[in-house]
Amino acid sequence: xxxxxxxxxxxxxxxxxxxxxxxxxxxxxxxxxxxxxxxxxxxxxxxxxxxxxxxxxxxxxxxxxxxxxxxxxxxxxxxxxxxxxxxxxxxxxxxxxxxxxxxxxxxxxxxxxxxxxxxxxxxxxxxxxxxxxxxxxxxxxxxxxxxxxxxxxxxxxxxxxxxxxxxxxxxxxxxxxxxxxxxxxxxxxxxxxxxxxxxxxxxxxxxxxxxxxxxxxxxxxxxxxxxxxxxxxxxxxxxxxxxxxxxxxxxxxxxxxxxxxxxxxxxxxxxxxxxxxxxxxxxxxxxxxxxxxxxxxxxxxxxxxxxxxxxxxxxxxxxxxxxxxxxxxxxxxxxxxxxxxxxxxxxxxxx
Amino acid sequence: xxxxxxxxxxxxxxxxxxxxxxxxxxxxxxxxxxxxxxxxxxxxxxxxxxxxxxxxxxxxxxxxxxxxxxxxxxxxxxxxxxxxxxxxxxxxxxxxxxxxxxxxxxxxxxxxxxxxxxxxxxxxxxxxxxxxxxxxxxxxxxxxxxxxxxxxxxxxxxxxxxxxxxxxxxxxxxxxxxxxxxxxxxxxxxxxxxxxxxxxxxxxxxxxxxxxxxxxxxxxxxxxxxxxxxxxxxxxxxxxxxxxxxxxxxxxxxxxxxxxxxxxxxxxxxxxxxxxxxxxxxxxxxxxxxxxxxxxxxxxxxxxxxxxxxxxxxxxxxxxxxxxxxxxxxxxxxxxxxxxxxxxxxxxxxx
Numbered sequence: 001x002x003x004x005x006x007x008x009x010x011x012x013x014x015x016x017x018x019x020x021x022x023x024x025x026x027x028x029x030x031x032x033x034x035x036x037x038x039x040x041x042x043x044x045x046x047x048x049x050x051x052x053x054x055x056x057x058x059x060x061x062x063x064x065x066x067x068x069x070x071x072x073x074x075x076x077x078x079x080x081x082x083x084x085x086x087x088x089x090x091x092x093x094x095x096x097x098x099x100x101x102x103x104x105x106x107x108x109x110x111x112x113x114x115x116x117x118x119x120x121x122x123x124x125x126x127x128x129x130x131x132x133x134x135x136x137x138x139x140x141x142x143x144x145x146x147x148x149x150x151x152x153x154x155x156x157x158x159x160x161x162x163x164x165x166x167x168x169x170x171x172x173x174x175x176x177x178x179x180x181x182x183x184x185x186x187x188x189x190x191x192x193x194x195x196x197x198x199x200x201x202x203x204x205x206x207x208x209x210x211x212x213x214x215x216x217x218x219x220x221x222x223x224x225x226x227x228x229x230x231x232x233x234x235x236x237x238x239x240x241x242x243x244x245x246x247x248x249x250x251x252x253x254x255x256x257x258x259x260x261x262x263x264x265x266x267x268x269x270x271x272x273x274x275x276x277x278x279x280x281x282x283x284x285x286x287x288x289x290x291x292x293x294x295x296x297x298x299x300x301x302x303x304x305x306x307x308x309x310x311x312x313x314x315x316x317x318x319x320x321x322x323x324x325x326x327x328x329x330x331x332x333x334x335x336x337x338x339x340x341x342x343x344x345x346x347x348x349x350x351x
Numbered sequence: 352x353x354x355x356x357x358x359x360x361x362x363x364x365x366x367x368x369x370x371x372x373x374x375x376x377x378x379x380x381x382x383x384x385x386x387x388x389x390x391x392x393x394x395x396x397x398x399x400x401x402x403x404x405x406x407x408x409x410x411x412x413x414x415x416x417x418x419x420x421x422x423x424x425x426x427x428x429x430x431x432x433x434x435x436x437x438x439x440x441x442x443x444x445x446x447x448x449x450x451x452x453x454x455x456x457x458x459x460x461x462x463x464x465x466x467x468x469x470x471x472x473x474x475x476x477x478x479x480x481x482x483x484x485x486x487x488x489x490x491x492x493x494x495x496x497x498x499x500x501x502x503x504x505x506x507x508x509x510x511x512x513x514x515x516x517x518x519x520x521x522x523x524x525x526x527x528x529x530x531x532x533x534x535x536x537x538x539x540x541x542x543x544x545x546x547x548x549x550x551x552x553x554x555x556x557x558x559x560x561x562x563x564x565x566x567x568x569x570x571x572x573x574x575x576x577x578x579x580x581x582x583x584x585x586x587x588x589x590x591x592x593x594x595x596x597x598x599x600x601x602x603x604x605x606x607x608x609x610x611x612x613x614x615x616x617x618x619x620x621x622x623x624x625x626x627x628x629x630x631x632x633x634x635x636x637x638x639x640x641x642x643x644x645x646x647x648x649x650x651x652x653x654x655x656x657x658x659x660x661x662x663x664x665x666x667x668x669x670x671x672x673x674x675x676x677x678x679x680x681x682x683x684x685x686x687x688x689x690x691x692x693x694x695x696x697x698x699x700x701x702x
Contacts (some may be wrong), residue, residue, distance in 0.1 A: 034634050086454065094430065095686055096689045
C-alpha cells in the first residue's frame, strides 16, 4: 500500500498549498504593484519613526522644543485668547471631533457665522498643507494662527489685548521664557507657540503602513478603493502626505452645484486649497462652504467638477472604503490646566 | 583644663538646642491645636487614599464603574449634546480654568447670557455640595446635568434630540452597553454618565494634608489665615469637605451691594447655595451673579452681609492667604477622541 502514500488527498493538498503560495505570491506582487502605483501617483507616507516626523514637521523659523509645545498646547485651549474669553482655537478646530467643529460655517464671537460661509478645516495634519486658509493666503500654521485670533467673527481679540491677557499671568511669563529664551511676550510668539503645537497634530493611518510595505495594513476592499482613487485621477490633486494641501482651480470643469452658498471664490486665480483626505470621514460637512454632509455626494461632485467624470455608485463606494484607511491615530493630548487669571488680567468682553 | 570641657559655648549651644526643641514642640502643639480647632469648626479633609475617595463620591443610585467614567468623560466634552453642536458641559465648566468659564454670567446657545445673570459654579468638588444649582433645586450631580443640557440659554437640546444624536453613533451604543449593562440610551443615562464622571473631579489640597496631621503642609501665614477664617466665623457656612455646599440665607445681615445685577433671590426661603472655597482663587468672578472680581472685596462683602463684621485689611489678606492652601491638584484628564457622526446623526442647529 506504499503507493497510496501519495494519495489523491495529499496531491490535492499539495496542489492547494501550491495555489495558496502562488496566491500569496500574487497578492504580494499585486500589493507591491499597488504601492508603486500609489507612490507614482504622488501619495506619500507619514514616516514611521518619531524623529523623522519631528524633523519633517519642524519649521526652521520657529523651531520646536518641549517648552514651546507645552506652551502651545495651553494656548491652543486658552479661551482668554478670545475677546469674550469663551472661544479657543479648539472651539472650531476641536481635537475631540476630527480637528473640526462639524458645522457648515464656523461660528465665533457673538455667535457670528463666517461671513463667507466658510467651513473650518481640520487642524490634524494641516502641517502637511503647502498653504493655509481656503484661499491659501497664509504660508504656514504660525501665520494662520494669527488670523482667527483677530477676526471679528471668530475670536475677535486685538494683538494688544491678547498680549495683555497672557502677560498678566506669571506662569505664562515663565513658559515664554522657557520656550523662546526670554520672557518677551508678543502676539507673534503666541501664534508661533500655537503653530508649533499644531505641527505635532499628525495622525498615522493604515495607508502609511501600507505605503511602507505592510501589505496587510489595508483590506482588499481598501486596496481596491485605492486603485479606483488613483485610476480615476483623484490623486492628481489629493496627493503628498496630506492627500491634499495644494492650491487648485475649483471648480475646474463643471460648475459647483452649491456655489451660491456663501461668496467665496478662491484666490485671485480662482484656486481653492485642496482639503486633506486624512480622517475625512470624521470631518463632515465638506467643501469650503460646508454644503455637503454626505461623503458619497462629496466624491460624486468632485468627479464632476474637477475630473469631468460621472463616477458610478460602485466607484464612489469603493473610494469611500479607501477613505477608511485614512483614519489616523490621534496624538494623546492631556487636557491642560491653565494659569489662573490675576488682578491684572483684562476682563472678558462678550460684546 | 578639664573644667573647661563644659565651656560657655557648649552651654549656649545646649540652651539653644533646648529652645529649638521647645519651639518645635510648641509649633507641633500649636499645629495640633489648629487642626483640632479646624475640625471642631467643621472642616473635613478629602481622604488620602483613592479607595476612600471613590467610596465617598459614589452614588448608590448611579454606581461608578470604569466604563461609565470613560463614557462620562466623552459626554462631558461632547458638543453634539447641544443643539448647535458647539457647546459642551466643559464650555461653561471648563476643566482647564478652575472648572468655570471665568465670565460673570454664563453665555450659551446663540450667545445668550443667563437670564438671571447667574455665574457658572465650578464642577471641581461639586460632588461634595449638599445640593446643586444656586437655588439648590437639584439633589445631585446627575439631576443637575439634565438642566443645562435642556436650558434654552445654555445647551438648548431636547431630551429626544440628545438621545437621537448619541444613539446615532455605534461607538456610543457600545459604551452605554458597557456602562449600564444594556445598550439602551436614555436622557437620564446620558446625565448619569456625566454625573458619574463629575464625581471624580476632586482636587486634594495642602489643607487636606494639614488636617490629616502634616503640620508642614501649610505655611505659617496660611495657618494664621486659617485661624482668622475660623475665628471670624467664615467656617459657620464654609465647612465640610467642600468648605461650602449647603443652603444658607443670603444676604443674612446686611444687604448685598450688587443685588440689582440680575434678579436671582435664592430659593423660596431666600437661601443660596454656599460656593465651595476649594480652588477659589481660580474661579473669579464671585457671587451667584458674578459681580465681584476681586477676592478681597468678595471676602469683605461676606463679612458684612453674612457675619455683620467689618473685617480689617489684614484679616482679609490673611483669609485670602489661607485660600492659597485650597488650591488643589486637578485630576489628569486625557482629552477624548469622540465617535464620528454618522449619516443618521441629526445635524447641528445654530438657531
